[in-house]
Amino acid sequence: MLPILQIGSLAIPTYPLALVLAGWVGLEVGSRVAARLGLDGDHIYNAGLYALLVGLIASRLGHVIAFWPAYRTQPLEIVGLNTRALLLWPGVAAGLIVAAWYVHRRKLPWAAMLDAAAAGALAAIAVASLGEFLGGQNVGAAANAPWAVSFWGVKRHPVQIYEALAAVAVLAATLSALRLPAGPGTATWLAALGYGLSRWLLEPFRAESATVLNGVRAWQAAGLALALIALWGLRGRIGSVGQTEEG
């Protein structure tokens, strides 16, 4: 665990640093995959940066709405630089809408862009998970396994490393799928299947999870739902290719 990177008198928190790095790695990998698919890689950077910008604004607006009584008395804080004053989901939703608008506006091929974005997202998840490990965020459940790591005197599953390795494995499968005859879009379904399965499988190794009915871990259930939807999507693509080849 290395929560702070100390360079002389400068103390840099590693987790936020890893998140910035994850964003860059995601855009770079997505851009390279886009180029491999015959697209201009800059489209991934453009869509990603527009999404980031609008996402940040929406995250702040979401925070302002959610905590309006506090902002009403401190209106300057609405445009303040406090990076904690953000709500995740409004930002994610707005970012996705803007990225979709960019693809639509430029008349780019949806399936190929999604394939490139999926690869970039998986690379970003891998780096962010390593950042979680270094920063001691979202630690694993207590464990006696030989590879367990000690966080504050408790040996725990290095669940962040599991998640990073899973993301790398799914990324490798996604890149391989780009060569499949099933065509553009197949890699996206495969990425969704792999990521969904990894969340479903690994969530119980986290020390704490958000729960829904009867203690069901919310992200585990969401992972299974994503995997099933992705399997249904692959069924339509790979199934029909197999049918054509055999027919």
Next chain:
Amino acid sequence: MAIVIRTRWNLLMILLLGVGLAWIWVNRAPAGTSNAGSLSPAPAVGHPAPDFTLTTARGERFVMSAQRGKPVVLNFWATWCPPCRAEVAELEEAHRQYAGQIVIVGVDQAEPAADVRAFAAQYGLTYPMPLDSQAEVSRKYAVRSLPTTFFIDRDGVVRRIAHGPVNRATLAQLLRTIFP
């Protein structure tokens, strides 16, 4: 042939659904269960907050473990630190608003009591300010930058750690993790 392929995919989906639901069911985490009690005290989310006893700037004894039963906002600060000065008004406001319900504490790092008293008087601060004159508690809480604020629930478990200053909105958001 198409029917055979489709049937195989359908079976695969049914198999995944069955195994998936079983794995989810056996790994449920019923609400209200926490393993925090079995963990050693540490300045980390999910761990019991380390205990300490200090004397406040007003000469009173402050014992962290005696606050059990009430949520605690444990703020590490110093008078020379500009971001710390920026957030003291919000902490004081929360102290007044949640009097008797939430304990707001400002652990001053290695400064003379007279300086802290003068600062508190200048800004009208009334919440307790234990003096960590040897910075031992700061080390115990692994405080590497000021301000750092720990949000501790009524069971004495650390729920959030905020590095850097809070404003009214972010304080309201962070308080939701420990109150009500």
